[in-house]
Amino acid sequence: MEEIKFYKGENIPLELHKVRVVQKLNLVPIERRLKALEEGGYNTFRLTTNDVFLDMLTDSGTNAMSDNQLAAMMQADDAYAGSQSFIRLQKAVEDVLGKKYFLPVHQGRAAENILSNAYIRKGSLIPMNYHFTTTMAHITQYGGKIAELLYDEGYVIDSDHPFKGNMNIEKLEDTIKTHGAKNIPFIRMEASTNLIGGQPFSIKNLRDVRAIADKYNIRVVLDASLLGENAYLVHLREDEFKESSLGDIIKTMTDLADIVYFSARKLSSSRGGGICTNDRDIYQELEALIPLFEGFLTYGGISVREIESMAVGLYETLDETMIRQSPDFIAYLVNSLDAYGISTVKPAGVLGAHVNAMEICDHIPQKEYPAGALAAALYLISGVRGMERGTLSNQRDEYGNETLADMELVRLAVPRRVFTLSQIKYVADRMAWLYDNRKLIGGLRFVYEPPVLRFFMGGLEPVSDWPQKLIAKFKEDFGESL
Numbered sequence: 001m002e003e004i005k006f007y008k009g010e011n012i013p014l015e016l017h018k019v020r021v022v023q024k025l026n027l028v029p030i031e032r033r034l035k036a037l038e039e040g041g042y043n044t045f046r047l048t049t050n051d052v053f054l055d056m057l058t059d060s061g062t063n064a065m066s067d068n069q070l071a072a073m074m075q076a077d078d079a080y081a082g083s084q085s086f087i088r089l090q091k092a093v094e095d096v097l098g099k100k101y102f103l104p105v106h107q108g109r110a111a112e113n114i115l116s117n118a119y120i121r122k123g124s125l126i127p128m129n130y131h132f133t134t135t136m137a138h139i140t141q142y143g144g145k146i147a148e149l150l151y152d153e154g155y156v157i158d159s160d161h162p163f164k165g166n167m168n169i170e171k172l173e174d175t176i177k178t179h180g181a182k183n184i185p186f187i188r189m190e191a192s193t194n195l196i197g198g199q200p201f202s203i204k205n206l207r208d209v210r211a212i213a214d215k216y217n218i219r220v221v222l223d224a225s226l227l228g229e230n231a232y233l234v235h236l237r238e239d240e241f242k243e244s245s246l247g248d249i250i251k252t253m254t255d256l257a258d259i260v261y262f263s264a265r266k267l268s269s270s271r272g273g274g275i276c277t278n279d280r281d282i283y284q285e286l287e288a289l290i291p292l293f294e295g296f297l298t299y300g301g302i303s304v305r306e307i308e309s310m311a312v313g314l315y316e317t318l319d320e321t322m323i324r325q326s327p328d329f330i331a332y333l334v335n336s337l338d339a340y341g342i343s344t345v346k347p348a349g350v351l352g353a354h355v356n357a358m359e360i361c362d363h364i365p366q367k368e369y370p371a372g373a374l375a376a377a378l379y380l381i382s383g384v385r386g387m388e389r390g391t392l393s394n395q396r397d398e399y400g401n402e403t404l405a406d407m408e409l410v411r412l413a414v415p416r417r418v419f420t421l422s423q424i425k426y427v428a429d430r431m432a433w434l435y436d437n438r439k440l441i442g443g444l445r446f447v448y449e450p451p452v453l454r455f456f457m458g459g460l461e462p463v464s465d466w467p468q469k470l471i472a473k474f475k476e477d478f479g480e481s482l
């Protein structure tokens with residue numbers, strides 16, 4: 001795919017789609033935004049969309065659907081068993097992911113529940129490039145532990161390493177030797193490693209993982225929620241695949257895994273999720289769990305309409321103009337922030353720009369959640385809702401102590417084909433203002449801390465009157481402007 005060059009001025013990522021349905025947005029006054037934060041316990045998950053201007057919380061279930069997806073939803077075949085919609089989805093999974101057995105589940109974490117239920121026992125260890133919140137919660141829930149074996153480079157915020165999501169192969173082999181292959185039901189690789197800034201792995205690395213897995217007779221599980229974007233970055237950054245189509249790259253990756261699972265809220269821009277494999281034994285092991293936790297095998301807790309949109313969305317994953325839109329906008333945002341001196345995860349990854357709160361809020365101790373505070377402050381001064389990805393998103397250890405995160409990030413998600421470039425420019429502008437006034441931001445503390453996945457519904461409060469000080473400075477600079 002060629003980049004479109006501009007005759008004069010900057011090269012900007014040009015939208016190769018047009019807007020046909022719109023939704024009105026609200027930019028409520030800063031006083032209302034303060035109230036909304038107070039009502040929502042300074043937790044951006046608890047804001048309601050009426051108070052949010054640009055919703056950059058997540059790319060999960062928020063990607064814009066295509067006309068063809070919406071059209072397919074109208075032809076859904078509503079049947080408890082044997083629905084034609086399911087047969088179309090099965091075919092899409094086989095065509096795009098190259099796996100003939102498919103089990104539908106209601107979203108990505110449901111796939112994790114099924115896999116954990118089937119394979120994790122007390123004492124199990126799951127080596128992985130990096131964890132995802134829901135993955136870790138399910139593995140630990142069933143008595144297992146995780147071993148994160150990311151490349152050292154993956155922890156370096158500002159880097160030019162093209163594949164920061166790679167697994168460290170020496171550490172993988174050491175881990176298997178020390179822990180014993182029999183306690184390792186599978187090795188998990190996550191495409192476009194979410195929590196370290198949407199960073200891809202290379203196919204060379206996945207091949208190396210496969211070789212170790214074969215040597216010790218361990219299965220490879222691929223979390224394919226962000227597979228399309230990982231494939232796009234392989235195409236851009238891995239020489240062997242410069243001329244390959246996205247379809248070929250995707251199949252090369254899925255061929256290297258015994259089990260592929262995904263959140264369709266990301267992959268395919270729809271809803272739902274699935275698990276697929278070419279191994280009949282694996283399929284039969286997992287099959288029995290679907291009616292128990294999800295629904296009958298031809299709907300898995302997903303509506304038939306969503307099944308239709310998932311099938312079409314899977315095929316659209318092969319369209320480079322679709323899959324590159326979000327990473328290209330993210331690169332634009334990251335470059336704008338970088339030009340202003342604002343530290344972000346680099347190189348620009350997928351799913352969102354990841355702002356480095358550890359540096360921007362280096363005056364806030366990690367126990368006061370600098371990334372949570374920065375996310376709250378950004379919402380307050382702009383109406384932009386990002387997500388904390390740092391200590392607040394971690395779970396406490398078995399003794400109840402905080403586990404300080406490796407990185408304190410605020411993720412500004414850029415769902416596919418949702419925002420315009422002027423909106424992205426607004427985000428960069430308000431981040432610049434906040435950066436210049438960063439010392440006014442203070443920490444947060446819990447007033448209500450749920451025991452599991454606390455970041456979703458937890459309630460916090462500021463440790464001082466810093467929000468009022470930030471508002472005063474905002475008014476000084478912007479007057480009565482929103």
Ligand SMILES: *Cc1c(COP(=O)(O)O)cnc(C)c1O
Nearest residue numbers: 107108109132134194225263265
């Ligand atoms: C979102 C996500 C999940 C969980 O999927 P849900 O549909 O939100 O349950 C799992 N793994 C990765 C890498 C994800 O990005």
